[in-house]
Amino acid sequence: xxxxxxxxxxxxxxxxxxxxxxxxxxxxxxxxxxxxxxxxxxxxxxxxxxxxxxxxxxxxxxxxxxxxxxxxxxxxxxxxxxxxxxxxxxxxxxxxxxxxxxxxxxxxxxxxxxxxxxxxxxxxxxxxxxxxxxxxxxxxxxxxxxxxxxxxxxxxxxxxxxxxxxxxxxxxxxxxxxxxxxxxxxxxxxxxxxxxxxxxxx
Numbered sequence: 001x002x003x004x005x006x007x008x009x010x011x012x013x014x015x016x017x018x019x020x021x022x023x024x025x026x027x028x029x030x031x032x033x034x035x036x037x038x039x040x041x042x043x044x045x046x047x048x049x050x051x052x053x054x055x056x057x058x059x060x061x062x063x064x065x066x067x068x069x070x071x072x073x074x075x076x077x078x079x080x081x082x083x084x085x086x087x088x089x090x091x092x093x094x095x096x097x098x099x100x101x102x103x104x105x106x107x108x109x110x111x112x113x114x115x116x117x118x119x120x121x122x123x124x125x126x127x128x129x130x131x132x133x134x135x136x137x138x139x140x141x142x143x144x145x146x147x148x149x150x151x152x153x154x155x156x157x158x159x160x161x162x163x164x165x166x167x168x169x170x171x172x173x174x175x176x177x178x179x180x181x182x183x184x185x186x187x188x189x190x191x192x193x194x195x196x197x198x199x200x201x202x
Contacts, residue, residue, distance in 0.1 A: 048170035052076075052090020054185050059086035063200060068106075068161070068193065070179055070201045072099050075171045077161070077179065079189060087192075089185045092169045094177035099201065100150065100159040106197040107151025109190060112137035118158055121176050140165060145183040146190040150199055161199070162186060 052075065059080060063069055069078040069086075072093045078086040093099050115135045135141050144163020149156060160178040163186035164170070170182060179201070181189065 048090055048167055048182065052170050054087065054089050054188065056085055057088045058084055060084060064198070066197060068189075068197060068199045070161075070199070072101075072173075072179075072201060077181065077189075079192065087189075089181050089189065090170045092164065092171065092175055092180040093173050094175045094179075095173050099177050099179075100157055101201050104150040104152050104157060104159070104199045104201070106148045106161075106193060106195055106199060107154070107156065108149035109193075109195060110137075110147045110149070111190075112141070112145060113143045113147040113160075113162070115141050115143045118176075124176070144180070144186060146186045148186075148190065148193060148197075161189070 057078075059078060061069065061078075061080070063080050065080050065082045067080045069080060070076075070091065070093075071078070075091055075093060077089045077091045079089070080086045114137045137143070142165065143160065144165055147160045147162040150159045150161065151157060158177075162178055162180055163183040164180040165183075167182045169175075169180065
């Protein structure tokens with residue numbers, strides 16, 4: 001699959017992609033014993049690999065314009081548009097065996113959503129028990145700036161497409177099943193996607 005072209009074969013059989021963690025440096029001033037200000041370098045959080053940057057690509061799948069297609073193998077989300085094009089976003093996906101597969105719909109949308117770990121998450125990761133009462137929305141919330149809630153048959157699947165305060169995880173399989181985008185990307189997608197939007201996760 002070329003970087004700017006998406007075929008059905010590429011969508012179904014694309015190779016595993018992982019994010020490279022590059023380090024940049026920031027400085028924090030520290031006052032020394034003699035009153036002299038010195039600067040110490042601390043590594044800044046790595047950014048997602050450039051291949052996961054949002055872009056328009058060719059798309060020849062069968063899905064109708066307005067559909068969201070998530071390829072959990074390639075780590076890309078496609079928002080299908082007219083005339084054989086799609087907007088492609090890099091995503092982080094669920095750990096092996098945890099990601100929702102198949103069809104769903106966007107049943108609810110939320111800005112700066114709150115987050116409460118599910119019972120199954122608490123059982124798998126007991127250290128999350130301190131958040132059992134929920135975490136209010138905001139920059140430190142794991143769901144990031146926006147969330148699209150995935151429903152089947154009118155029922156919440158408990159899976160989300162959402163932002164993240166850990167953008168360096170885009171391109172990896174680290175979540176408890178939800179699909180995560182950078183906050184900039186989820187805001188862009190959120191503004192373009194109405195409730196009822198069809199979602200296909202493969």
